[in-house]
Amino acid sequence: MTALRGKTIIATSNVKKAEKLGNLLKNHGARMVKFPLIKISAANNPSLEKATQLNDIQWVVFSSSNSVTYFFEWLRAIQQTSHETTFKYAVIGKATAETLAQYGKKADFISSCKNAESFARELINVLGATPQQILISAGNLSSDNLLHILESKHFCRKVITYKTQKIKYAETAIQNLIQNQDNDIVLFMSPSAVEAFYTHHSADLNQTHLKVAVIGSTTQKALQAQGVTPDFMPSLPNLEVLVNEMAQYFEHNQPKV
Template sequence: MNHLLKNKLFISTRPKGQSDELNRLLKEAGAETVEMPLIEIRPANLSEKENDILEQLEQFQWLIFTSPNGVRYFFEVLEKRGIANLPEKIQIAVIGPKTEEELSFFGYSPAFVNPGNTGEHFAAAFLKKVENNSYQPRILLALGNLARTVIQNELSGVAACMRLNVYKTVIPDLTDEKTVQLIKDNRYEMLIFTSPSAIQNFMKRFNDISAKNIRLACIGETTASEARKQGIQPLVVAKNASAQGIVESIIQYYS
């Protein structure tokens, strides 16, 4: 595997500070990497009503996190409000090992970990866990403003779900011009995308480049679906939605 990607330049579009593992794995395979964040994660501005929800967490039986960002910004909001601990009776469910790892940083362990990596996988598995309850559980989902509604929709018949957007995704103010020029001059191997919103922001920034000339790798099918919607056919779609998974899929592509 070493140096299979030698002299190939990959551009990561992940948020600033979130490409370390991806860069390390690519460099171990001989690749060069450049970062060009196309999304920026910021704390959401919660309304008074939304802040009140945080003071009444004891009303919920479950708290669901679908990403490390959701975990991070949820506990950041709690800290700002002086809430030291979650109610003892509340159980936590998460999507994926990275979200579980972030949760452990705050001293909590999930009662349920999704076996897959998507909202559809989570909803199907979690539905089996709660559908035979003698009561309808109250569930709080800590999400970002662009997160899909698939979990709430799938659980609506067996649970009372409340959504709390604790972070928001925006287009970064600045993009490095040297990296922009690499793309315009077609001097890169692949762009790496890990979210549909990054695809959308890319097309807004680079609307003068033909979609058929864009080479990209996607972290999973949800992101790949957005690429196809924009007229781009991904060269690589990771089966395992993680940095490790996307690098393994890229290496497999070149093998």
């Protein structure tokens, strides 16, 4: 066991991502408590029905596992699955590549960058000088930074394939864990979760001794916008890296006896 043994981690991610994280933490002897502050679902966007002209698309770009999952749901909804074999795929992060592999597809380019901006610049170098036709699968709250950088050199189209909703989670027992400091760290995995927490819960909870962790630089910026500096952030936006480095964090930040 590691320094995570006996720790209580409150995770604000959506249910699907929390399940994988929970298994990883359990292997280290830690307890994860689900505190879902966002809900992910397919986008109900009429423009999706019109975006069926995919014959010219050469690359499809994914910046998250959700963008993969809901892209393939969208293809099936508009009955354009025949195009799957003609696309090349670019992804950010190992987890996104693994989700793509679940659909029988191999990423042609995998970036280990920490944010969409660096990913876009790296991909531009990979694609070379010849302009490419690119489709970006994204969520309704995603920024346009990836689109703007790529379209400076290539022809790009962004399709909103899923939506993120910020929710108020009303389970008193979990709020008491935070209020009574019966947790070791609260983990934010998206800017939306940060915003939902500080919109719906911050006024009700004692944050004096609250320790927080984030995954990803955009989540870090969202937390800093609330005037809060994260106590811990992994070197890469990857769940395995997160858990291993969190164990190291607690090993070096054990309370003095």
